[in-house]
Amino acid sequence: MSYNPESERREHERLFQSLNEEQRMVYNGVLDSIEAGKGNLFFLYGHGGTGKTYLYKTIISKLRSQQKIVVPVASSGIAALLLPGGRTAHSRFKIPITLEEHSVCDIKTRSMIAELLKRADLIIWDEAPMTHRLAFEAFDRTMRDILSKEDPSAIDKPFGGKTLLLGGDFRQILPVINGGSRQETVSAAINRSNIWDACILYTLSQNMRLKDEEKKFVEWILQVGDGNAPSIETMEDSNADTDNIKIPSKLCFKWREAR
Numbered sequence: 001m002s003y004n005p006e007s008e009r010r011e012h013e014r015l016f017q018s019l020n021e022e023q024r025m026v027y028n029g030v031l032d033s034i035e036a037g038k039g040n041l042f043f044l045y046g047h048g049g050t051g052k053t054y055l056y057k058t059i060i061s062k063l064r065s066q067q068k069i070v071v072p073v074a075s076s077g078i079a080a081l082l083l084p085g086g087r088t089a090h091s092r093f094k095i096p097i098t099l100e101e102h103s104v105c106d107i108k109t110r111s112m113i114a115e116l117l118k119r120a121d122l123i124i125w126d127e128a129p130m131t132h133r134l135a136f137e138a139f140d141r142t143m144r145d146i147l148s149k150e151d152p153s154a155i156d157k158p159f160g161g162k163t164l165l166l167g168g169d170f171r172q173i174l175p176v177i178n179g180g181s182r183q184e185t186v187s188a189a190i191n192r193s194n195i196w197d198a199c200i201l202y203t204l205s206q207n208m209r210l211k212d213e214e215k216k217f218v219e220w221i222l223q224v225g226d227g228n229a230p231s232i233e234t235m236e237d238s239n240a241d242t243d244n245i246k247i248p249s250k251l252c253f254k255w256r257e258a259r
């Protein structure tokens with residue numbers, strides 16, 4: 001897809017001027033990795049409303065205004081829609097549905113997608129904590145393979161030495177493991193992968209949502225994630241370590257039996 005550099009420049013100007021200090025630090029780190037050819041791997045932590053999407057959009061418009069190539073993906077379709085030109089990671093990278101320890105993506109070396117990945121200046125992957133670590137490992141193997149055809153040293157670099165910005169919130173949705181225990185779910189997340197050791201971590205902590213109503217929701221959802229939200233005891237066993245959370249009445253609506 002080709003983008004109009006002039007409208008991207010205007011979009012960047014609009015977004016960039018109000019970046020907060022934390023966002024600016026990530027912005028500079030990512031652009032420096034691209035410009036200096038460092039090929040860093042970043043992870044952007046931030047709970048809902050801290051401006052991750054806003055920051056991705058700012059970086060994307062900057063690079064597209066310079067006619068650089070960004071490949072933005074997200075783990076879910078809904079989050080992919082929020083990124084300009086975004087796709088789901090599974091569809092963009094042809095990640096196999098059934099994943100094993102040594103899986104690779106279904107990308108042929110001479111295909112268009114391989115060419116795009118070779119030429120890309122940046123890959124952004126939002127909602128990374130939702131995706132199974134094996135999917136990242138499959139994509140890592142594939143990138144090393146594709147990029148090492150031109151530069152043999154790529155085989156030893158995470159994602160072949162491509163700059164990658166992963167982001168998300170581990171308090172939100174983790175990988176879904178069919179019938180899996182809490183332990184199995186936690187072990188499937190990317191921070192349990194070897195890839196994690198190579199990540200440069202950034203954190204956004206400032207809530208950028210402006211409306212009072214939204215701010216209250218963000219505070220409550222944070223309490224849920226931290227395990228501090230008001231809970232109700234389970235009916236069956238009042239001594240149980242309960243997972244039941246009391247949902248504020250404002251978020252509920254009455255259920256009427258269908259007639």
Ligand SMILES: Nc1ncnc2c1ncn2[C@@H]1O[C@H](COP(=O)(O)OP(=O)(O)OP(=O)(O)O)[C@@H](O)[C@H]1O
Nearest residue numbers: 018019020046047048049050051052053054208209
């Ligand atoms: N620097 C900023 N200047 C102005 N508005 C901002 C800034 N950063 C974020 N916002 C606004 O704050 C709101 C929340 O930002 P955003 O959607 O990017 O957060 P998020 O971290 O992606 O949230 P979620 O995890 O829920 O998707 C949006 O309305 C966004 O436009």
